[in-house]
Each structure stands twice: as C-alpha cells, then as structure tokens.
Amino acid sequence: MSTTGTEPQDPRAVIETLSYDVFVNDPPPHNNGLLPNGERKGGSPVASTLIYGSEDAVLTDPAFTTEQARELGDWVASKGCNLTDIFITHGHGDHWFAADLLAERFDARIVASAGTIAQMHAGVAARPFLWDKVYPGIPPAAVTAVTVPDNHFTLEGHDLVIVEVGHSDTDDTTVLHVPDLGLVVAGDVIYNGAHLYIGESVLVDGLQPWRDAIDKVEALGPLEIVAGHQNKELDDDAERTIAETRHYLDDADELLQTRDTAVEFFDAMIERYPNHLARTVLWAGASAVYGVREHPDEDVTQILVAGWL
Ligand SMILES: [Zn+2]
Numbered sequence: 001m002s003t004t005g006t007e008p009q010d011p012r013a014v015i016e017t018l019s020y021d022v023f024v025n026d027p028p029p030h031n032n033g034l035l036p037n038g039e040r041k042g043g044s045p046v047a048s049t050l051i052y053g054s055e056d057a058v059l060t061d062p063a064f065t066t067e068q069a070r071e072l073g074d075w076v077a078s079k080g081c082n083l084t085d086i087f088i089t090h091g092h093g094d095h096w097f098a099a100d101l102l103a104e105r106f107d108a109r110i111v112a113s114a115g116t117i118a119q120m121h122a123g124v125a126a127r128p129f130l131w132d133k134v135y136p137g138i139p140p141a142a143v144t145a146v147t148v149p150d151n152h153f154t155l156e157g158h159d160l161v162i163v164e165v166g167h168s169d170t171d172d173t174t175v176l177h178v179p180d181l182g183l184v185v186a187g188d189v190i191y192n193g194a195h196l197y198i199g200e201s202v203l204v205d206g207l208q209p210w211r212d213a214i215d216k217v218e219a220l221g222p223l224e225i226v227a228g229h230q231n232k233e234l235d236d237d238a239e240r241t242i243a244e245t246r247h248y249l250d251d252a253d254e255l256l257q258t259r260d261t262a263v264e265f266f267d268a269m270i271e272r273y274p275n276h277l278a279r280t281v282l283w284a285g286a287s288a289v290y291g292v293r294e295h296p297d298e299d300v301t302q303i304l305v306a307g308w309l
Contacts, residue, residue: 044278053156057081089187091119115172193231199288
C-alpha cells in the first residue's frame with residue numbers, strides 16, 4: 001500500500017483483509033505391519049494452513065516428509081504469495097520435520113513458542129527409535145525455529161497471537177489465534193474427523209489437561225478452527241469441532257474404564273467412530289494407556305514408543 005504526499009489515508013486501505021486456505025497432506029506410507037483388525041497401519045493426515053493478505057502469507061505445520069514438503073510447497077507457490085513465516089503449533093515431528101525445506105524454498109522464518117521449541121528438540125532426539133523406524137523419507141531436521149516477543153507477530157498489520165494451552169495430545173501445545181479472521185489454527189488441541197492420540201495422557205494422569213486446553217480455545221471465541229488432523233471433506237466449524245473433540249474424550253474415558261484390553265478398547269472406539277480416519281493413531285494411544293496400566297513398573301517412554309511400532 002503506498003500513499004503519496006499529504007493525501008489523507010483511507011483507514012480501510014491501510015490494512016488489507018486476510019483470508020486462509022488449508023492443504024491436507026495424506027499420511028506417508030507406514031512400514032510396520034497390521035492393526036489388530038487386520039488393516040494395514042497408516043498415519044494421520046496433517047493440515048497446513050496458509051493465512052494470506054494482499055501479498056504476504058504465513059504457513060502453519062508443514063508436515064514431515066520430503067515428498068509432503070514438495071507437494072505443500074508447490075501448493076504454496078501456486079498461491080503467488082510472499083511467505084514470511086512458518087508457524088509450528090507443537091513439537092510432534094509429523095507437524096514440522098519438513099519445515100526447513102519450506103523455509104529454504106521460500107526464504108521464510110520459522111516461529112514457535114519456547115515450550116514448543118524445547119519439544120521440537122525432544123522430537124529430533126526421538127527420531128532414530130521412533131519416526132525413522134516407521135516412516136521413510138523424513139529429511140534431516142534441525143531446530144531452527146525462533147520465538148517472537150510476547151508470542152505475537154503480524155501479517156500485513158493483522159495480529160497473529162500464539163496462545164499457550166498446555167498439554168493436549170502432548171506437552172506445551174499452542175494454537176495460533178487470528179482475531180481478524182475469527183480463526184484458530186488448533187494444531188492437535190482440536191481434531192476433526194480423525195482419531196485423537198491419547199497415548200501421552202499417561203504422562204499427565206489422564207485427559208483433564210486436554211479438556212482444559214479445549215476450554216482455552218473456546219474462550220478465544222473462534223468461528224472457525226483448523227484442526228491439525230482432519231478429514232478434508234469436513235468444514236472448519238468451531239462449535240462442531242470443539243463439541244466433537246470433547247465428546248471423543250468423554251467416550252475414550254468411558255471405554256477406558258469399561259474395556260479390559262487395548263484390543264477391546266480399539267474395537268469399541270471403531271464401533272462408535274466408524275468413519276474416523278487414522279486408526280493407527282487410535283491403536284498407538286490404546287497400546288500406550290493399557291501398556292502402562294498392565295506394566296506399571298516398565299519405562300513409560302518405551303511403552304509410548306512401542307505403541308507406534
Ligand atoms: Zn499431531
């Protein structure tokens with residue numbers, strides 16, 4: 001936007017309106033056999049959100065394999081925007097291991113909260129015995145993300161606010177609030193048509209912290225929420241996705257109390273959610289929760305990892 005001389009500025013012209021669009025990467029091939037019901041193991045789709053103004057854009061959670069980065073990057077390039085920042089919602093590698101490839105391609109900065117950056121380092125450390133054992137094609141990933149003052153940055157004058165919501169499906173998770181769009185990019189706090197990963201609830205004594213995180217998202221008053229794991233056929237309605245994520249946690253808690261084994265829990269959840277994607281995620285979570293219950297003296301981290309293998 002340029003102004004000349006002493007022309008009065010039209011305030012409506014100073015701040016351009018924002019828009020957003022979502023690219024959902026299908027899960028990459030998974031190398032580790034079958035689920036208890038005989039299906040091949042898979043993964044979960046990962047959603048990346050492009051928030052853009054008249055020229056500049058910000059991208060969130062750019063997935064994790066080289067192939068995903070190529071497809072996502074081509075989509076971003078097709079939008080013709082100047083990508084300034086890549087924001088990472090939380091430390092799970094499937095949301096960010098490919099971030100450097102996108103940052104280099106578009107000369108963009110990578111932004112996250114201090115808590116998320118610490119979790120990203122933990123994710124890199126877990127690669128050899130977890131991620132690289134399951135998924136081929138993850139590029140070398142260094143943690144190059146930086147924090148921003150007060151967890152706040154801007155896109156063409158519009159506020160982008162990093163909101164720390166604590167533990168949801170892992171520690172130190174955040175969401176990106178875009179007040180001028182009524183939008184929350186929710187990472188793994190809100191899911192949409194895909195199974196939730198409940199495994200790390202063993203580290204925080206249950207699912208209440210996740211419910212608290214959802215309350216914090218709701219308090220932002222969003223109209224639309226982009227869930228990090230979603231069925232791309234569904235819309236982004238905030239009220240529905242919040243209600244469904246809460247309901248899923250309630251169902252999980254009920255069935256964790258009434259089903260004696262991980263397989264029984266897995267089967268019962270599939271019966272309640274026959275159309276949800278990512279049953280491998282359901283199984284990994286069930287394996288972790290029942291594994292800790294059945295082997296209270298064993299190392300919790302090893303039980304969590306084993307759920308994916
Ligand atoms: Zn995730």
